[in-house]
Amino acid sequence: MSPTTLSAGPDHGHVTFLGAGPGDPGLLTLRAVEALANADVLVAEHDVLDVVRAHARPGVAVLDTDTGPPSPVAAAPSASSAATSADTFSGTGTPQLTVVDGASTTVGAPAVRDAAHLVMEAARGGKRVVRAVSGDPGLDTYATGEMLACAAAGVPFEVVPGVAAAVGVPAYAGVPLRDAQGADVRFVDARTASERCWTEVGASDGTVVVSATLETVAAAAGELVAAGRKPDTPLTVTVAGTTTRQRTWTATLGTIAQVLKQAKVLPSPEGGRPVIAVVGERSAAAQRDQLSWFESKPLFGWRVLVPRTKEQAASLSDQLRSYGAVPHEVPTIAVEPPRTPQQMERAVKGLVTGRYEWIAFTSVNAVKAVREKFEEYGLDARAFAGIKVAAVGEQTARALVAFGVKPDLVPSGEQSAAGLLEDWPPYDPVFDPIDRVFLPRADIATETLVAGLIELGWEVDDVTAYRTVRASPPPAETREAIKGGGFDAVLFTSSSTVRNLVGIAGKPHNVTVIACIGPATAKTAEEHGLRVDVMAPEPSVHKLAEALADFGLRRRAAALEAGDPVTRPSERRPGARRRRNTT
Secondary structure: OOOOOOOOEOOEOEEEEEEOEOOOHHHOOHHHHHHHHOOOEEEEOHHHHHHHHHHOOOOOEEEEOOOOOOOOOOOOOOHHHOOOOOOOOOOOOOOEOOEEEOOOEEEOOEOOOOHHHHHHHHHHOOOEEEEEEOEOHHHOHHHHHHHHHHHHHOOOEEEEOOOOHHHHHHHHHOOOOOOOOOOOEEEEEOOOOOHHHHHHHHHOOOEEEEEEEOOOHHHHHHHHHHOOOOOOOEEEEEEOOOOOOOEEEEEEOOOHHHHHHHOOOOOOOOOOOEEEEEEOOOOOHHHHHHHOOOOOOOOOOOEEEEOOOOOOOHHHHHHHHHOOOEEEEOOOEEEEOOOOOHHHHHHHHHHHHOOOOEEEEOOHHHHHHHHHHHHHOOOOHHHHOOOEEEEOOHHHHHHHHHHOOOOOEOOOOOOOHHHHHHHOOOOOOOOOOOOEEEEEEEOOOOOHHHHHHHHOOOEEEEEEEEEEEEOOOOOHHHHHHHHHOOOOEEEEOOHHHHHHHHHHHOOOOOOOEEEEOOHHHHHHHHHOOOOEEEEOOOOOHHHHHHHHHHHHHHHHHHHHHOOOOOOOHHHHOOOHHHHHOOO
16 A cells, blocks of 8 residues: 555554665655655664655654654755765664654654564554665565564555665676676675575675675685685675765775775774675676776765755756765855845835836846745735746746746856846837836846846846845854865855855865856956866856866876876875775
């Protein structure tokens, strides 16, 4: 039964055992997203919560079975902003349960019981419970036990399969498990494997997928050699698979211990770090240079600072993630209402009474300001009937569509005021009954659009819809990363983002790649003592991201051609090697 059709009531709860996959939030199935969106209670270990939390609805009760008290989700962010680098490992702690009705009411108390009892307690209360586990529920011993407990107690449940780590991680590492000859594939969990198990897989000539830890994988290789596998059998070992901290080593059963030692992989203070090792002549380990699609992305693992809010940076951050980067949004400006709201109030009333032929939106914030004023007056998108609507770019257009308004004009070329003017029709008294344009903008907006519209014959009501002020400083950890070289790149989308970021957080470290949207922004960056490494070929945030990806691709190619290891810019800073090798 689908969780969307289940009628949850006092005597009729339901549990969904859900596979969250090996770490990449993008591997969640459509059914998993559906179940999460309808859950009343979400139960998972901490690392799994990082993967699934973005799809939970506001007000869901979150139970972290590792550490700390749970908390309701205040607002679920978009899936595109979920952290691709969700690869923390489980700790210890006492499970606690919080049952939430609405966004703020909390009922319940800490419960020193296993997860199965907590899950059933919520289900008996008529709740839709999602029990999320890493990988696939069918391969999780604890999940199986919890299913049996539900069955014994008469609690209805269903299973939503997930991508198992033993299958997903090799795929991301560029290591196919089968070839054209259809080699046999065996799966071994080194933590529970018996001597008989090692003997059986050691005697076969098929591919062996071993779940182990970085600290024990060499011992597992020794078990296979002792069981009959040749020491020169190819082997790949992948840690943090499917995340942007993924790292893969290629060796043989006989050399893996030395390879890891040379790589200076030190014991983890938190305990064993899970790895997937693929062993076998037919495992395509020798073809990784051609098949390693994930780790060879142009910005793989790069921490990129985006000086915008999460809402403003949504599409840009998605684009950066497609290149393998980990975007980190830091707002450099804050938006406040105009000091004198009367001008905006008159313009909105004029919009309703037919004063304007056009309204032009040059930012998402302008859409938000008008929408808020509409809501204040009890208006909705129907008030735009008969008025032509223009949007400066795709992101602004999306904000309008979310408001219920489909723009009539979006630039066909450059997404800027200049691009909008290129497509804007001149005023024609025969076809245009009204000659006036409503332009709600920021207090610091340039005059390019106003001057261009006047030149085309239009009258313009240039109205301050909102003010932009410098944002508050980011957390101390972020400021230290900016100044200390913890970021690999920063994208500057305007001169004001340069000035404001330096003002609230300090100047980026000299190892950080500086990317600017255009000459004016680059000049401001240089005036602040920054070396500009990348400039967009045209003033577009998406072209800027493309230019940074091209830079990363060239940098990677140069390292490979020189026979050097492929590293990120932040790994060149003093002390970075020592810190990197202990993680």
